[in-house]
């Protein structure tokens with residue numbers, strides 16, 4: 001696996017692969033890779049012949065008080081993991097390569113509605129930063145397909161919308177969240193947790209599962225159900241940011257008649273913000289009677 005740092009080298013390597021008749025896949029990441037990322041690369045290798053991964057901690061998607069500076073940078077370990085996962089090429093640009101004229105005048109891509117609410121409330125501008133950098137990466141690589149994790153559910157919805165709305169001929173694949181044995185969704189930010197917080201963190205997924213079970217059993221008083229579940233999280237020591245049931249495709253607040261649902265949570269544990277979600281399709285749910 002080669003690592004390239006400039007758009008010029010990236011385009012040259014991708015053009016060579018295309019010249020050999022290969023189909024191209026892209027897995028955009030911010031590095032500090034774990035088995036969840038490896039699963040994204042592995043999925044891409046099943047679908048295409050040449051997989052490009054990118055590692056770029058994108059300043060445009062971080063708010064002023066967020067963890068841009070302390071976000072873990074682990075390039076050597078990441079390269080090893082990518083080789084093992086079957087990646088063909090790593091693109092690891094600098095901020096100056098991605099934003100040569102700085103960020104202030106950078107053209108932005110914004111996806112209204114889907115970017116609002118949920119994580120968009122506490123992270124204003126975040127999804128615009130994501131949509132912008134992902135659009136840039138798509139234009140640089142021009143992949144046939146790109147793979148993203150379902151853990152960032154709202155992000156995946158935003159990316160699907162931008163590809164559709166801007167007529168980009170790229171297939172977007174959402175890969176299921178990879179979890180630790182105790183249920184905690186893998187995330188680079190889990191590394192910020194103390195031992196005690198790490199022991200507490202799986203509660204988020206347990207609560208999502210409990211909410212899903214109650215909905216499966218027919219409960220439809222969502223506000224009351226979610227309020228109770230939030231209290232469980234708060235009593236355990238989290239500061240809940242949101243816990244919501246939304247329509248799985250549109251992300252609008254779910255009504256009692258909706259069948260395709262997603263339950264989404266964001267909560268802070270100390271200074272670490274954790275997110276997770278659970279998709280619940282009542283028409284294909286074994287628990288539902």
Ligand code: PAF
Pocket residue numbers: 028029030056058061130133134152155
């Ligand atoms: O999910 C991430 O790691 C980032 O938001 C992404 C998609 C690589 C854009 O910077």
